[in-house]
């Protein structure tokens with residue numbers, strides 16, 4: 001085909017007005033997101049803009065991302081296998097470290113088999129549409145993570161949202177859909193932004209009663225709950241009742257990669273049907289080897305969990321003592337509710353200026369009007385670290401409580417630009 005006319009202005013970049021307009025309007029409403037440049041390793045402290053500050057918003061709960069044994073496992077894998085997997089798992093990417101990881105993961109989760117995806121997001125995005133489709137119904141907790149929501153949307157099944165952690169509402173909705181082909185109940189086990197726990201026993205009971213499959217996302221439970229750290233499902237003894245145990249290596253295990261554990265047929269089925277596994281390159285072998293080492297450490301060193309829970313208790317009591325509301329949190333995730341988006345970002349900047357890094361979380365990650373500081377300590381923080389953070393939170397409380405300037409919508413304590421992260 002011949003191109004007959006080339007515009008005189010072909011070197012002028014095209015502009016699409018909606019791009020700039022959207023960014024501008026997010027700026028004006030205080031919702032613009034931007035990256036923060038962090039330097040050095042994400043340990044108990046991190047370097048932000050050249051200053052070492054306490055890191056209290058990472059998911060590296062057990063400190064495994066920087067553990068020497070985990071790093072060494074990755075180095076050895078690089079020397080043995082190189083850097084990239086070079087293909088999807090079903091073509092040339094299923095290098096040796098996968099088999100070891102999936103075997104140990106299945107045993108840890110108390111299930112027959114396990115399957116590793118490139119990320120937790122992809123595990124959810126591939127698994128939910130593989131299990132359900134048009135004519136089916138998915139029952140999804142109102143506060144489920146975006147990856148679960150996106151998996152539900154991709155499935156083209158009817159998505160029935162039930163009230164957060166409310167088995168009675170779920171039961172009403174299950175009972176009203178007795179004729180659908182397949183039913184799937186989907187929930188996080190430890191909710192990522194509120195830190196509360198799903199009523200998994202009730203959900204398992206309802207799944208049995210209504211013939212539904214039950215899927216629990218253990219992204220924030222893995223490594224932390226249960227006698228061997230396998231998750232909340234282990235703690236509640238529900239390994240055989242939760243049909244689809246999902247999780248990720250990217251939080252407490254300090255690595256990368258999502259997974260599903262369940263019975264052998266589930267895993268064989270997903271290998272045929274989960275598009276986010278089939279049509280993407282396998283994880284680098286070093287990442288898989290790091291995950292295996294992190295899993296072994298998490299399983300065999302309960303003292304790490306104990307250290308984390310000690311820090312959580314100290315921080316929780318201190319924050320509550322200063323007068324912050326932590327909502328229904330029962331886990332390592334301590335949400336300090338601020339409410340207003342700009343105030344939350346101002347609070348974040350105040351903490352950072354005083355040596356504590358806690359990112360502000362705004363909609364759409366959390367519902368409108370519930371902006372917050374999501375505080376997460378690590379096993380590797382010391383008591384002194386926790387106490388010095390509490391000191392800064394105490395000052396923040398004072399500023400948030402200080403009277404507002406006349407005519408100003410904001411606390412006089414904060415002088416914030418109209419926008420910025």
Ligand SMILES: Cc1ncc(COP(=O)(O)O)c(C=O)c1O
Nearest residue numbers: 119120121145147192219248250
């Ligand atoms: C509840 C939940 N599920 C899934 C994911 C996605 O996991 P990953 O970061 O491994 O993609 C996250 C991470 O943000 C999460 O919080």
